[in-house]
Amino acid sequence: MKHRIVVLGAGYAGAFSATFLARQLHSDDFEITVVNAEPDFIERLRLHQLAAGQELRHRPLAEVFAGTDIRLRLARVTDLDPEHRTVTVADGNGVDRLEYDTLLYALGSTIADHGVPGVDEHAYHVAARPAALRLRARLDELDEGGKVLVVGGNLTAIEAATELAESRPGLRVSLVTRGELGGWLGAKAHRHMRRAFDRFGITVHEHSAIVRVEEAAAIAADGTVFGSDATVWAAGFAVHSIAAASGLAVEPNGQITVDRQMRSVSHPNVYAAGDSVFVIGDNGLPYPMSCASAGPTSKAATAAIIGDLTGRKVAPTTFSYIGNHISLGRNDGLFQLVDGDARAKPGALRGWAAARIKSAIINTAAWAISRPTFGKPSHQYRLAIREPSTHPVAG
Numbered sequence: 001m002k003h004r005i006v007v008l009g010a011g012y013a014g015a016f017s018a019t020f021l022a023r024q025l026h027s028d029d030f031e032i033t034v035v036n037a038e039p040d041f042i043e044r045l046r047l048h049q050l051a052a053g054q055e056l057r058h059r060p061l062a063e064v065f066a067g068t069d070i071r072l073r074l075a076r077v078t079d080l081d082p083e084h085r086t087v088t089v090a091d092g093n094g095v096d097r098l099e100y101d102t103l104l105y106a107l108g109s110t111i112a113d114h115g116v117p118g119v120d121e122h123a124y125h126v127a128a129r130p131a132a133l134r135l136r137a138r139l140d141e142l143d144e145g146g147k148v149l150v151v152g153g154n155l156t157a158i159e160a161a162t163e164l165a166e167s168r169p170g171l172r173v174s175l176v177t178r179g180e181l182g183g184w185l186g187a188k189a190h191r192h193m194r195r196a197f198d199r200f201g202i203t204v205h206e207h208s209a210i211v212r213v214e215e216a217a218a219i220a221a222d223g224t225v226f227g228s229d230a231t232v233w234a235a236g237f238a239v240h241s242i243a244a245a246s247g248l249a250v251e252p253n254g255q256i257t258v259d260r261q262m263r264s265v266s267h268p269n270v271y272a273a274g275d276s277v278f279v280i281g282d283n284g285l286p287y288p289m290s291c292a293s294a295g296p297t298s299k300a301a302t303a304a305i306i307g308d309l310t311g312r313k314v315a316p317t318t319f320s321y322i323g324n325h326i327s328l329g330r331n332d333g334l335f336q337l338v339d340g341d342a343r344a345k346p347g348a349l350r351g352w353a354a355a356r357i358k359s360a361i362i363n364t365a366a367w368a369i370s371r372p373t374f375g376k377p378s379h380q381y382r383l384a385i386r387e388p389s390t391h392p393v394a395g
Contacts, residue, residue: 019372
C-alpha cells in the first residue's frame with residue numbers, strides 16, 4: 001500500500017509544502033491528498049485589496065497542482081483524531097473521514113476577537129476571502145460619507161485602512177487602536193506612515209481599547225462611542241481550535257507544540273507549518289503569525305517528512321526574521337528592517353520603491369507555490385526514495 005500523506009490547508013504553507021513533497025516523493029510509493037475549503041489558492045496578503053474593490057488574479061488549485069499526482073479534496077476540516085489517524089471533513093455531499101499515515105497541519109489562522117462581544121455578529125475582516133467579499137459588498141452599499149472604522153494598530157490594520165481610503169475616497173475611514181499605531185516602527189518609517197494616513201484623510205484614535213462592537217458603533221473602554229457603518233476587525237490573529245480539540249499538544253494560544261523539525265511533540269506522525277505552529281525564532285522570540293513564517297516552517301516540515309520517510313539526514317532550518325513589509329495603498333509602502341532582537345533599525349525603505357518590491361515579493365510567492373524549491377536536488381531525493389533500503393515507512 002502507498003504511504004498516505006494528508007495536508008490540511010492550501011494557503012502559503014500548505015500549498016507550497018504539498019507541491020514540494022509531490023515533486024520529491026515518488027507517486028508509486030506515496031499518495032498525497034490536500035484538503036482545502038476553497039478551490040483556489042488565496043493570496044491572503046492581498047485580501048484588503050479585494051475588500052477595497054480590486055480584482056485579484058484567479059489561481060485555481062487544480063492548476064497549481066497540475067503536473068503532480070496530488071489529490072485535491074474540497075471540503076472543510078471539522079475534526080482531527082490523531083490517535084486513530086483520521087480527519088473528518090464536510091462538503092456539499094455530507095461528512096467523510098480520511099485516513100492518513102503522515103499528516104501536515106497547515107490550517108493557518110483567523111481573526112482574534114479577544115473575547116470582545118459583538119465581533120462575530122457585527123464586525124467585518126479580511127483574514128479570509130469570503131470575509132473580504134462580505135466587507136466589499138457592505139462598502140458597495142454605503143453612500144458618500146459612509147463611515148468605516150478599522151480596529152487594530154498593526155500590519156493588517158495599517159494596510160486595510162490605507163487601501164480602503166485610497167480605493168474608496170468617498171468614505172470616511174478612521175482607525176482605533178489600544179496602543180500606538182505602528183509603534184514598533186523606526187522613527188523614519190513611522191513618520192512616513194503617519195504622512196500617508198494624513199494624505200488619505202484617515203482619522204487615528206490611539207490608546208483606546210474597544211470592548212464592544214455593535215451594528216453601527218464600536219464602544220471603547222472609557223465609554224467613547226465610535227460610530228461606524230462598517231467596523232473592520234484587524235486586531236490580531238488566532239489559530240483554529242481543531243488542533244487543541246484533537247488532543248495534540250498545543251501552546252496556551254492553541255498553536256501546535258513541535259520540535260525544531262515541526263514534528264508534533266505528542267504525535268510524531270503529525271507535522272505543522274505556517275501560523276498553526278509555535279516556533280521560537282533564532283532571536284529567542286516566538287515567530288509571528290505571518291506569511292513570512294510559511295517559508296521556514298514549510299521548509300523544516302517537508303525536510304523532516306522526507307527525512308523520516310527515507311532515512312535521509314535532515315539539515316537544520318534557520319528561523320530568522322528580517323523585518324516588516326507594509327503596503328500603504330497601491331503606490332506607497334514601507335520596508336522596516338529589524339535587528340537580532342526584533343527591534344526596528346533606524347533606516348527603512350519608503351515610498352514607491354517599497355510598494356513595488358512588496359508587490360514583486362507577493363507575486364513571486366504565488367508563482368513559487370507551483371514551482372517549489374528549497375535548493376535540494378530533486379533527482380537525488382527520487383533515487384533515494386525508490387531505493388528499498390532507504391524507505392523505512394511506518395504503517
